[in-house]
Amino acid sequence: MPTVASEIIVEAPVDEVYAMAKDIERFPEFMADVQSVEILEDDPPRRVSRWVGIVKEFNRTITWIEEDWWDDQQHRCSFHQTEGDYSQYQGEWKFDHHPQGTQIYLKIDFEYDVPLIGALIKGLLQRKMQQNCESMLAALKQQAETS
Numbered sequence: 797m798p799t800v801a802s803e804i805i806v807e808a809p810v811d812e813v814y815a816m817a818k819d820i821e822r823f824p825e826f827m828a829d830v831q832s833v834e835i836l837e838d839d840p841p842r843r844v845s846r847w848v849g850i851v852k853e854f855n856r857t858i859t860w861i862e863e864d865w866w867d868d869q870q871h872r873c874s875f876h877q878t879e880g881d882y883s884q885y886q887g888e889w890k891f892d893h894h895p896q897g898t899q900i901y902l903k904i905d906f907e908y909d910v911p912l913i914g915a916l917i918k919g920l921l922q923r924k925m926q927q928n929c930e931s932m933l934a935a936l937k938q939q940a941e942t943s
């Protein structure tokens with residue numbers, strides 16, 4: 797199963813950055829490949845949401861329902877798909893104190909099976925997922941450092 801990971805330093809307090817990351821309904825505002833996020837259940841620490849993403853290169857929409865477990869004490873989140881277009885989708889967020897503010901770490905394990913998909917297309921999909929991971933962290937950094 798392919799894995800992508802990214803990390804970034806944000807010059808803002810951990811609690812503030814963590815709160816911004818929990819506000820997942822705002823992700824479509826700053827992530828071009830996320831069309832919508834809808835909260836279906838919110839029973840802390842568990843949250844269930846429906847995501848709709850766009851893969852422009854394939855002219856394809858990907859939809860999934862994700863279950864998140866937010867640990868406010870440790871500033872962590874683990875998530876996984878409960879149903880949807882991915883064969884597998886799971887990952888974790890970590891928000892740690894850093895001398896400059898907050899270090900965010902995001903890791904996603906995924907599998908997206910499309911009949912007759914070739915190695916070249918799978919490689920493109922992995923690069924796209926890596927770009928999305930990095931874009932998400934960069935957008936959170938910008939939001940936190942300019943607010």
